[in-house]
Amino acid sequence: MTVNTTVDTLRFATAGSVDDGKSTLVGRLLHDSKSVLADQLEAVERASASRGQEGPDLALLTDGLRAEREQGITIDVAYRYFATAKRRFILADTPGHVQYTRNMVTGASTAELTIILVDARNGVVEQTRRHAAIAALLRVPHVVLAVNKMDLVGYEEKEFQRIVEDFAGDAAELGLPSFTPIPVSALVGDNVVDRSTSMDWYEGPALLEFLENVPVGVEAADAPARFPVQYVIRDGEVRHYAGQLVSGALRVGDRVTVHPSGETSEITGIDVLGVPAEVAYAPQSIGVRLADQRDVSRGDMITAGVDVPALTRDVRAAVCHLADRPLRVGDRVLVRHTTRTVKAIVQDLGGAAELGANDLGRVVLRTAEPLALDDYAVSRRTGAFILIDPADGATLTAGMVEL
Structure with a gap:
């Protein structure tokens, strides 16, 4: 397949609870868009046959590590690269477990779109709400609610609408401005790359069609x-x-x-x-x-121009703590903001005693030198920072500035 070299690139992330079928969805997307090499497909077919499966287990296309396969889960963020005639794609495939929330933050931090996967049988669960909260926190411009395993609920429109209404209520509370719901069956292939013939009540695009046409790289003409x-x-x-x-x-x-x-x-x-x-x-x-x-x-x-950043030593931000060691009030840290690194002390954690790995919270920092900051809602680049352990250089926390 010939790919136009002038096409743009969409960075997107996937998130879903355990066993929602996310690995199968990504595998189906790669397989049906003809983005899988012949030897990769042959290896998956052999592995599937050795397990006694009749057809290829497309989840194996994304669960790349043997240890992950043996556990039946995806642990780390895996980046996939593929292209169609219309667009190039960089996919951050993030894990579903609550203890890997930090991995979703890593994967979605630079994404322009996030796919939140829901099992049609289970509907919106606590981890779905957590993924929506992270998408809202990170100000991801586009969110897709992919309701998977529609084949297991008889392709019923009412089941799809029930889940969409539940998610819409949570999205409104979390400050997620909008989302696009798409009913799919990753195992069968309905509405992933090709339109489904089993859901004639759905008139929207298939997932790949939406990914190919959603606006990317759109910035206000008068951006500072x-x-x-x-x-x-x-x-x-x-x-x-x-x-x-x-x-x-x-x-x-x-x-x-x-x-x-x-x-x-x-x-x-x-x-x-x-x-x-x-x-x-x-x-x-x-x-x-x-x-x-x-x-x-x-x-x-x-x-x-006159639209200048806020120059301050007092930093307030929403955060996700990434490190295994807790973040505590009084900790001395380094703040890396764009290309600038300054010393700082943690003054407050929103009333919490500490933040542990995967915790979402708020922080108040006092920096040794002023930083030129924008609100994260205005700029995902100049409104973001990371906290670093000055002792060993380890990344501790991801922050989103709140001015």
């Missing part, structure tokens, strides 16, 4: 310009500030502000992949030259 400096490159007396433009646009001639110093200057040159340009747009990686010899270093942020 945010350019965290990653490297300073000296070329004689000239300094080039290199990094990724994470939001908005920068143009030659723009008046800019450098944070946290507050110094101002003017852009005299922009390079995109070494080629001079008059304008650059997120998420391009660029080099910028300024009119004045300013003291700009890695971790500084260059912005343009």
